[in-house]
Amino acid sequence: MSRRFTFPPLLASLPIRWRLALVSFGLFAVLLTALGIIISTTEEKILLANQANILSQETSLAQSQLIVTKTAPTQSQIISFSSMRKEVAVSIVPIVKGFDQNQNMSVAVLTPEGEVLATNTGNTSISKYRALPAIPLTRSFLQQWLAEKSYKLANDDQGQRQLVILQQIIIWDKTVKTTPDNDIAGYKKGLLLLSIPTTTIDQAISITQLTLALGIFIVLCIAAALTLPLISVALRPLRELERVSSLIAMGTLSLRLAEPPTQDEIGRMARAFNSMVARLEATFARQKRFVADVSHELRTPLTGLGGSLEMLLIRADNGDEETRHHLLNGMYREVERMQRLVTELLALTRLDEGYMKPQIDTVPLAPLVTEVCEQVQELLCGQELSSQIPADLPALRADIGQLRRVLLNIVENALKFTPPTGCITIVASREGTEHIRLEIQDTGIGILPKDLPHVFDRFYRADPARTRLSQQIGGNGLGLSIAKDIVEAHRGKIAIRSTPGEGTIVTLWLLADAGDMLSKHSPTPKGN
Numbered sequence: 001m002s003r004r005f006t007f008p009p010l011l012a013s014l015p016i017r018w019r020l021a022l023v024s025f026g027l028f029a030v031l032l033t034a035l036g037i038i039i040s041t042t043e044e045k046i047l048l049a050n051q052a053n054i055l056s057q058e059t060s061l062a063q064s065q066l067i068v069t070k071t072a073p074t075q076s077q078i079i080s081f082s083s084m085r086k087e088v089a090v091s092i093v094p095i096v097k098g099f100d101q102n103q104n105m106s107v108a109v110l111t112p113e114g115e116v117l118a119t120n121t122g123n124t125s126i127s128k129y130r131a132l133p134a135i136p137l138t139r140s141f142l143q144q145w146l147a148e149k150s151y152k153l154a155n156d157d158q159g160q161r162q163l164v165i166l167q168q169i170i171i172w173d174k175t176v177k178t179t180p181d182n183d184i185a186g187y188k189k190g191l192l193l194l195s196i197p198t199t200t201i202d203q204a205i206s207i208t209q210l211t212l213a214l215g216i217f218i219v220l221c222i223a224a225a226l227t228l229p230l231i232s233v234a235l236r237p238l239r240e241l242e243r244v245s246s247l248i249a250m251g252t253l254s255l256r257l258a259e260p261p262t263q264d265e266i267g268r269m270a271r272a273f274n275s276m277v278a279r280l281e282a283t284f285a286r287q288k289r290f291v292a293d294v295s296h297e298l299r300t301p302l303t304g305l306g307g308s309l310e311m312l313l314i315r316a317d318n319g320d321e322e323t324r325h326h327l328l329n330g331m332y333r334e335v336e337r338m339q340r341l342v343t344e345l346l347a348l349t350r351l352d353e354g355y356m357k358p359q360i361d362t363v364p365l366a367p368l369v370t371e372v373c374e375q376v377q378e379l380l381c382g383q384e385l386s387s388q389i390p391a392d393l394p395a396l397r398a399d400i401g402q403l404r405r406v407l408l409n410i411v412e413n414a415l416k417f418t419p420p421t422g423c424i425t426i427v428a429s430r431e432g433t434e435h436i437r438l439e440i441q442d443t444g445i446g447i448l449p450k451d452l453p454h455v456f457d458r459f460y461r462a463d464p465a466r467t468r469l470s471q472q473i474g475g476n477g478l479g480l481s482i483a484k485d486i487v488e489a490h491r492g493k494i495a496i497r498s499t500p501g502e503g504t505i506v507t508l509w510l511l512a513d514a515g516d517m518l519s520k521h522s523p524t525p526k527g528n
Contacts, residue, residue, distance in 0.1 A: 016235065016238070017228065017231050017232050017235050018228070020231050020235075021227045021228045021231050024227055024231070025220070025223060025224060025227050028220070028223055028227075029216075029220055032216045032219060032220065033216065036209070036212040036213065036216055039208070039212060040205055040208050040209050040212060043204070043205060043208055044201065044205050047201045047204060047205070048151065048153070048163055048198070048201060049151075051151075051163055051196065051198075051201065052150075052151035052163060052165050055105070055163075055165045055194045055196065056165060056167065058096065058099040058100065058105075058194070059096065059165075059167045059169070059192055059194060061099050062092070062095050062096040062098075062099055062169075062192075063169055063170070065095060066092070066095070066169070066170065066171045066172065078168070078170060078187075078189055081170060081187050081188055081189040082188060082189070083111045083112060083113075083188060083189065083190060084109075084111075084117070084171055084173065084188035084189065084190045085117075085173065085188070086117045086118065088171055088173050088188060089109035089117035089118040089171075089190055090109075090117070090118040091171075092109055092118065092169065092171055092190075092192070093107050093109065093118050093119065093120050094120075096192065096194070097120050104196060104197060105120075105194060105195070105196045106119070106120055106162075106194070106195045106196070107119065107120040107192070107193070107194060108120075108192075108193040108194075108195075109169075109190050109191070109192060109193070110137065110142070110190060110191040110192075110193055111190060111191070112139065112142070112143075112189065112190070112191060113139045114137035114138055114139055114141075114142055115137075116137070117190065133152075133154035133155065133156050133162040133164050133195050134154050134155060134156065134157065135152060135154050135164060142166065142191060145166050146166060146167075146168060146191075151163055151164060151165050152164045152165075152166075153198070154195075156195075160197050160199070161197070161198045161202065162195040162196065162197055162198065163195065163196050163197075163198050163201075164193065164194070164195040165193075165194050165195075166191060166192070166193055166194075167191070167192050167194075168189060168190075168191060168192070169189070169190055169191070169192040170187045170188065170189045170190075171187070171188055171190070172186050172187055172188075173186050173187070173188045174186065237257070237260060237266045237269075237270060238266070240257060240258065241257060241269075241270070241273060244256070244257055248277060248280075253277060253280060253281040253284060254281065255277070256274045256277065256278075257270045257273055257274055258270075259271055259274065286457070286458065294341075294345070298338065298341070301334035301335070301337045301338045302334075302338075304330060304331070304334045305331050305334050305335070308327045308328075308330055308331045308334075309331070311327055312324070312327060341478075344478040344479070344482060345478070347405075347482055357489065358398065358399035358402050358486070358489050358490055359399045359401075360397050360398065360399060360490075361397075361398070361399070361400065362395045362396070362397065362513050363395055363396045363397070363398045363400045363403060364395045364396075365389055365393055365395065365396055365428055365436065365438070366389040366391075366393070368400065368403065368404060368407070369387045369389055369407070369426050369428070370387070371404070372404060372407045372408055372411060372426075373385055373387060373411075373426070375408060376408065376411050376412060376415065379412060379415050380415065381415075381420050382419075382420025382421065383415060383418050383419075383420060383421075383422050383423060383424060384422070384423035384424070385411075385423070385424050385425075386423065386424075386425050386426070387425070387426040387427075387428075388425065388426070388427045388428070389426075389428045390428065390429065393428055393429075393430070393436065394430070394436065394512045394513055395512070395513040396436055396510050396511065396512060396513065397490075397510075397511045397512065397513050397514075398490050398510060398511070399490070402486045402489075402490075403486070403490075403510075405482065405483075405486065406482075406483040406486050406487060406508070407426075407440075409479035409480065409482060409483045410440045410479070410480070410483055410506050411424060411426070411440060412479065413479050413480060414440060414442040414444060414504065414506075415442075417442065417444035417445050417446075417504070418442045418443060418444035418445075418503075419444065419445075422442060422443040422444055422503075423442070423443055424440065424441070424442045424443075425439075425440075425441045425442075426438070426439070426440055426441075427439045427441065430512075431509055434511060434512060434514070435492075435509045435510060435511060435512060436509070436510050436511075436512045437507065437508070437509055438507070438508040438509075438510060439505055439506070439507050439508075440505070440506045440508075441503065441504075441505045442503050442504055442505075443502070443503040444503055444504060445500070445501065446498045446499050446500040446501055446502055446503055446504055447496075447498035447500065447504055448500055449500075452496065452497075452498060455480055455496055456480050456481055456484045456494075456496075457481065458478060458481045480496075480506075487508055487510070490510060490511065491511060492508060492509050492510045492511060493508070493509040494506070494507070494508050494509075495507045
């Protein structure tokens with residue numbers, strides 16, 4: 001499980017620009033400090049390696065003077081050499097010391113076992129030799145050191161850091177007699193321990209560290225002076241977003257952010273924010289219109305009901321049974337109107353919340369269209385209602401109850417805008433290999449182009465005065481909206497096109513039953 005990063009309480013209480021400034025400044029300081037440490041450490045290693053190389057070169061020069069034969073001994077021969085005597089070791093020290101340019105190098109000659117034979121002070125006692133670094137002079141340690149061919153750093157008994165190198169050295173012992181068969185028998189071997197104080201190197205490193213520290217301090221001061229202003233400039237769009245958001249939260253939904261021309265995160269956020277606010281503004285406007293329309297739709301039947309009830313209560317019918325029946329019939333129609341409005345609002349709510357999921361089944365289209373035509377017969381006021389459903393048309397994959405609601409809403413809506421001399425036609429056909437195309441055509445008054453994009457909006461009606469043809473009762477602007485939601489829940493599409501004064505065509509694309517579609521397309525086998 002991942003843990004979300006949180007700021008410490010003290011940082012969390014600061015404005016975001018201060019938090020960013022502190023985090024950026026801290027990261028910058030850490031990086032500069034690490035860079036300074038790397039530079040000083042690298043310089044120290046380079047200087048120490050150069051100094052060790054100089055000591056090695058001085059040892060090599062001294063060694064070249066100590067070889068007296070024409071042929072230098074091989075490494076396998078050197079291994080067989082015995083350790084040099086103390087008197088011979090003492091003679092080496094001034095030769096090596098003669099190559100010391102700074103006159104601050106300490107020289108010690110050791111046996112392979114680690115015994116000190118001679119030093120440049122003439123004192124062979126380790127405990128009394130102040131310049132000899134505190135290094136363990138055991139045979140195993142010395143042999144490993146020779147194999148590594150590296151330098152060591154150690155302190156002498158006064159705490160002075162020393163750079164120490166160890167090299168093998170051979171010298172001719174004149175007291176040994178040689179033979180023609182063995183002209184190198186006079187060579188003896190030993191270990192040469194050279195050390196030099198690192199004072200000069202330490203001083204150079206100290207100067208470098210001081211320079212780096214001063215430079216880092218100056219750079220951090222400049223960064224501290226520039227970080228907050230630069231971050232403030234970078235966060236200016238966010239402060240503007242905060243200001244505009246506060247005004248929008250107080251109800252000024254018409255405000256928008258000034259969108260920067262950049263394509264970075266802030267530019268995309270500003271455009272997304274403006275798009276979000278525009279949608280919020282449209283949503284609130286629809287909600288406001290929704291409440292107003294619902295109030296209007298409920299007020300009209302309630303007013304009619306109230307008036308009829310009042311006439312009945314004051315006995316305005318004077319006991320006339322026909323008048324009373326007329327009033328009760330009007331009240332019944334108003335109650336039906338309110339029931340239909342409540343039913344459609346409930347359907348929209350259930351569609352929005354995902355509770356009204358279609359129960360898909362195989363639905364033959366022809367019987368369904370016939371049933372819808374029969375249900376709306378009582379609403380006809382002279383219009384002609386017909387259907388054209390091919391006999392070989394495949395069945396649909398749909399919820400028959402929801403699809404019946406869609407067709408009823410569309411046909412009833414067409415009847416409201418079609419004069420008594422007009423006609424409504426339901427036409428079905430195949431659309432490719434997966435869909436059925438269903439068109440509801442009417443010859444009504446049509447829809448204006450400016451109203452056409454909004455016909456599927458809830459409570460939207462093309463006539464602001466809510467007038468209808470005189471023979472039809474006005475609707476509530478929810479039928480097409482419900483139809484659109486149901487069709488899309490069936491993975492279908494709905495579209496509408498209209499020409500004012502000529503009529504309207506509502507087109508549905510619905511999924512066909514794949515098995516039925518295949519059987520309808522299969523050729524009939526011929527007999528022999």
